[in-house]
Amino acid sequence: MENEKVSLSDMKAGQTGVIVELHGRQGMISKLSTLGIRVGEKIKKISQQAMRGPVVVEVGRSQVAIGFGMAGRVLVEAAKEAGKR
Amino acid sequence: MKILLMGNPNVGKSVVFSRLTGVHVIASNYPGTTVEFTKGFMHMPEELGFKGETAEVVDVPGVYTLEPASRAEEVACEMLKEGDVVINVINATNLERSLNLTLQLLKKKVPLVVALNLWDEAEHTGIKINVERLQQILGVPCVPTCAITGEGFKELVSEIKEAKPGGYEYEEEERWHEVGNIIAQVEKVTHRHHSLRERLSDASIFPGTGIPIALIVLFVTFQVIRFIGEGLIGYVFEPLFENLWAPLMLKVSNLLGGDGLIHNILIGRLVEGGIDFGESFGLLTTGLFVPFGAVLPYVFAFYLILSFLEDSGYLPRLAILADNIMHRVGLHGMAIIPMMLGLGCNVPGALSTRIMETKRERFIAATLMAIAVPCMAQIAMIVGLIGKHGASGLGIVFGTLFVVWIILGVILNRIMKGESMEIFLEIPPYRLSYLRGLVKKVWMRIIWFAKEAVPWVLAGVFIANILYTFGIVDFVGRYTAPLISGVFGLPKEAVGALILGFFRKDVAVGMLAPLDMSLSQLAVASVVLTMYFPCVATFAVLVKELGVVAMLKSAVIMIISTLIVGGILNLVLGIL
Numbered sequence: 001m002e003n004e005k006v007s008l009s010d011m012k013a014g015q016t017g018v019i020v021e022l023h024g025r026q027g028m029i030s031k032l033s034t035l036g037i038r039v040g041e042k043i044k045k046i047s048q049q050a051m052r053g054p055v056v057v058e059v060g061r062s063q064v065a066i067g068f069g070m071a072g073r074v075l076v077e078a079a080k081e082a083g084k085r
Numbered sequence: 086m087k088i089l090l091m092g093n094p095n096v097g098k099s100v101v102f103s104r105l106t107g108v109h110v111i112a113s114n115y116p117g118t119t120v121e122f123t124k125g126f127m128h129m130p131e132e133l134g135f136k137g138e139t140a141e142v143v144d145v146p147g148v149y150t151l152e153p154a155s156r157a158e159e160v161a162c163e164m165l166k167e168g169d170v171v172i173n174v175i176n177a178t179n180l181e182r183s184l185n186l187t188l189q190l191l192k193k194k195v196p197l198v199v200a201l202n203l204w205d206e207a208e209h210t211g212i213k214i215n216v217e218r219l220q221q222i223l224g225v226p227c228v229p230t231c232a233i234t235g236e237g238f239k240e241l242v243s244e245i246k247e248a249k250p251g252g253y254e255y256e257e258e259e260r261w262h263e264v265g266n267i268i269a270q271v272e273k274v275t276h277r278h279h280s281l282r283e284r285l286s287d288a289s290i291f292p293g294t295g296i297p298i299a300l301i302v303l304f305v306t307f308q309v310i311r312f313i314g315e316g317l318i319g320y321v322f323e324p325l326f327e328n329l330w331a332p333l334m335l336k337v338s339n340l341l342g343g344d345g346l347i348h349n350i351l352i353g354r355l356v357e358g359g360i361d362f363g364e365s366f367g368l369l370t371t372g373l374f375v376p377f378g379a380v381l382p383y384v385f386a387f388y389l390i391l392s393f394l395e396d397s398g399y400l401p402r403l404a405i406l407a408d409n410i411m412h413r414v415g416l417h418g419m420a421i422i423p424m425m426l427g428l429g430c431n432v433p434g435a436l437s438t439r440i441m442e443t444k445r446e447r448f449i450a451a452t453l454m455a456i457a458v459p460c461m462a463q464i465a466m467i468v469g470l471i472g473k474h475g476a477s478g479l480g481i482v483f484g485t486l487f488v489v490w491i492i493l494g495v496i497l498n499r500i501m502k503g504e505s506m507e508i509f510l511e512i513p514p515y516r517l518s519y520l521r522g523l524v525k526k527v528w529m530r531i532i533w534f535a536k537e538a539v540p541w542v543l544a545g546v547f548i549a550n551i552l553y554t555f556g557i558v559d560f561v562g563r564y565t566a567p568l569i570s571g572v573f574g575l576p577k578e579a580v581g582a583l584i585l586g587f588f589r590k591d592v593a594v595g596m597l598a599p600l601d602m603s604l605s606q607l608a609v610a611s612v613v614l615t616m617y618f619p620c621v622a623t624f625a626v627l628v629k630e631l632g633v634v635a636m637l638k639s640a641v642i643m644i645i646s647t648l649i650v651g652g653i654l655n656l657v658l659g660i661l
Contacts, residue, residue: 013291034149035511036182038261047290053409054418054508056290061179063286065405067417067507 006078008045008055008071016044017078024073032074036060043076086129086140088245089164091190092174093183094147095513097202099123100232100522101174102144105242109529110144112522113395114513115422119146120439122164133243140245143168149182151189170196170248172241177207177214177229178514180272184264187223188255196248197225200241204229206514211275219271224251233519282515289402290512299406302399310386314465317382326378331360334370350550363469364599372546375466375595376539381531383465387429388530389523396518396526400425401510408508414494415449415501416441417508423450427458429530431623432537434458435630444635445503449494451627452639455619456646457490459590462538466594467611474604481608481658486615489650493642537622538589545585545592552581572648573609574655576600586614587621605658609651617647 005020019041022029036059037043046056046063055071057064066074088105090098094116103109106125111118123144129135145164146157153159165171173190175183190197201207201214220227226244230237255263288294334352341348343355352360353367362374394400404418411420419440427434431454438450459467471478498505552558561584562569562577569575569583578600586593597610618640619627628636 030150030152031509033261034182034185035509046287047292047295049405049409050292051409053292054405056405056512060181062182063512065290065401065408065418065508065510065512067408067509070507070509 003077004080005075008043008057008066008074008076009048009052009068010072011045011076011078013045013047015078016042017076019043019074020077021075022073023075024070028070028073032066032070035064036062037064037066037074086138087167087169088127088140088142089145089168089171090142090174091145091161091165091171091186092147092202093149093176093179093186095511096147096174096176096183097232098147098174099144101172101200101202101230102142104232104235104238106142109525111526111529113392113400114398114516115395115401116147116511116513117419117422117440118395119144120436122146122160127242129245130242133239134246148186150186151193165190165193165195168195170198170245172198172200172245174200174202177201177204178210178212180214180268181264184267185260188253188260188263191223191225191251191253192255192257194250197223197251198241198244198248199223199225199227200237201227201229202232204237205231205234213273213275215271215273219267222267222270223253225249233522286402286512286515289399290405292406295402295406299403302394302403306390306394309390310383313386313389314383317385318379322378322382326362326374330373331362334360334367337369346554349554350547353550363595366546366549366596366599368543368546368550371595372543375546375591376462376535376542379469379595380462380465380538380591381534383468384429384461384534385527385531387461388527391425391429392523392526392530393518394425396516396523398513398515401512404508404510405512410491412505413498414453414491415498415505416446416494417506419508419510420446420450423454424458427454428461428464430460430462430534430538431455431458431619432626434460435623435626438630442506443503445501446506448631448635448639449497449501451631452497452642453490453494455623455627455639456493456616456643457486459486459615462589462591463594463615466591470594470598471604471607471611474607478604478608481605481654482611482615485608485612485650485654489616489646493646497642541589541620541622542592545589548588549581549585549592549596552584558584572655573613573651574659575606575610575613576602579610582610582614583617587618587624590614590620605655605661608658609655612654613647613651616643616650618643 019039041059044058046058048055052068054065054067090102092098099110099112099119105127108125110123125142126139127142129138129140131137145161148158148161151162153162173187216227216229226247228237228241228244230241289298338352351367351369353365353370356364360370362370365371404421407421408418411417422440423434423437426437434454435451438447441447441450558581562580565580566577569577569580582593582596585596593614
């Protein structure tokens with residue numbers, strides 16, 4: 001299985017991966033971490049609203065909505081699913 | 086003894102609070118329902134080993150962490166110093182997030198009891214927690230609870246006396262790691278399939294299906310409110326007032342001699358020898374009909390639906406869909422909460438602007454709500470006044486307000502310094518209202534309406550009488566005619582409604598009824614009345630929430646935009 005590093009905003013809905021980097025101020029990183037968005041956690045992108053709208057992801061056992069800008073600063077090593085180009 | 090209820094947002098602290106104290110507070114299914122500390126008292130029962138004393142219980146707004154990153158967290162840390170015992174309410178379906186806060190509380194060395202709330206939901210979703218083991222690890226009492234049914238509460242109360250600071254030690258940097266370790270020891274999750282509830286949840290946040298679903302929900306909401314509101318008025322309240330109350334009032338009127346100051350204040354003026362609840366304007370006629378006959382049915386219908394939506398968990402999903410529009414006006418999706426609550430009454434709407442993170446957002450949200458979101462009481466009166474002429478008049482009024490909301494928001498977003506925050510929110514699972522909880526919540530809001538609104542309505546009707554009887558409306562009308570008639574194209578007596586609008590907007594709209602205005606005049610007057618200034622109750626809350634200076638700025642914005650919008654609308658409707 002091949003892996004690629006993409007931001008949460010660039011991921012496709014339905015894609016899964018592991019969070020590898022969080023960029024931003026300490027305040028934002030700790031805010032993200034309280035809702036389970038931490039380096040090493042598994043994450044699945046559920047949906048993406050049109051026109052740079054919020055991203056909904058599943059981490060741990062719950063779903064979290066994140067603004068598009070913030071999502072751009074979360075880097076994920078996405079698992080490339082077989083059969084998908 | 087002072088007991089603090091602390092925990093993550095949306096874990097049911099307010100339901101626990103109501104259980105313990107019997108004081109009912111609004112609980113919903115979205116993070117941030119509780120924006121204020123609520124205090125209550127509970128009796129510590131002898132049979133559970135207490136001395137029968139009274140303890141103070143504080144419902145602290147939810148926080149994810151004690152690292153003071155936001156205002157809510159700072160306040161929570163401050164509160165912590167005053168508490169004798171902390172009941173840490175945690176979400177059994179999401180231990181990780183909850184235990185992060187629990188460990189931080191343990192580090193503060195406060196006597197602690199852990200309530201594993203939503204226990205039933207955890208069981209349903211296949212999560213098993215070894216409570217005994219958790220208790221051993223944390224070194225504090227842990228009790229499974231289900232606040233909605235009251236399960237586990239006897240044990241919880243009884244364990245309050247066993248509360249202790251706990252003995253768990255850890256390195257700050259390792260906190261998430263420690264949380265993971267604890268969970269590995271106490272929790273077992275059995276595999277389960279994607280439930281219908283989750284599919285529904287996904288459908289409501291995929292753009293392709295989410296937006297149609299949102300439109301359907303809003304349409305149904307609107308129809309149900311109309312159906313219940315109109316039904317109650319047409320079949321219950323109007324017949325009651327017309328067939329029972331009116332004859333009685335006519336007798337009182339005869340008794341009082343049919344005229345005179347007292348007669349006019351209590352009964353008002355007779356229209357063609359009879360009582361007209363819309364136009365008589367006496368305390369006992371219009372004064373009672375406006376709040377109970379015209380407004381209450383809609384307020385009830387609105388709160389019934391709103392409460393159901395709040396409990397369901399749909400609102401955060403709507404927030405995600407609305408996020409884009411909200412960003413245009415400098416807000417983010419969660420700003421739908423103050424707007425929706427504002428539709429019920431601007432007072433709770435103004436309070437809920439605290440859900441927004443920055444001062445800038447709170448200012449924009451409060452200003453937009455106060456200007457362009459009419460409360461249900463006012464809406465009901467506008468519908469009563471204009472609805473007779475068909476739907477087009479209502480379309481003009483509410484369409485104009487919506488356009489004002491957007492344009493003003495875009496302008497505010499441009500001229501105010503700072504950027505808008507991004508949405509960041511946990512999406513709760515869908516839940517069905519617990520019937521008794523729903524009934525209680527609607528009841529609370531109705532009582533609140535009766536207590537807060539009815540005295541103001543009566544005061545408003547009384548003042549309206551004074552204004553007319555002593556010729557004050559005529560007097561002021563003479564000086565304001567250039568504005569009222571010149572700019573807005575309204576009869577000069579309409580100034581009476583504008584004066585009254587400071588007290589109660591519904592009474593003010595009611596004052597337009599006897600003026601014999603055209604449909605366009607009614608539309609202009611309704612828009613102007615909504616926009617020009619908040620009612621006194623909302624004003625007081627806004628001063629408290631925004632501060633005097635910001636409120637003054639907001640008021641200037643309101644007055645200027647009213648002049649512009651009222652003027653333009655008058656011109657446009659004049660041409661059409």
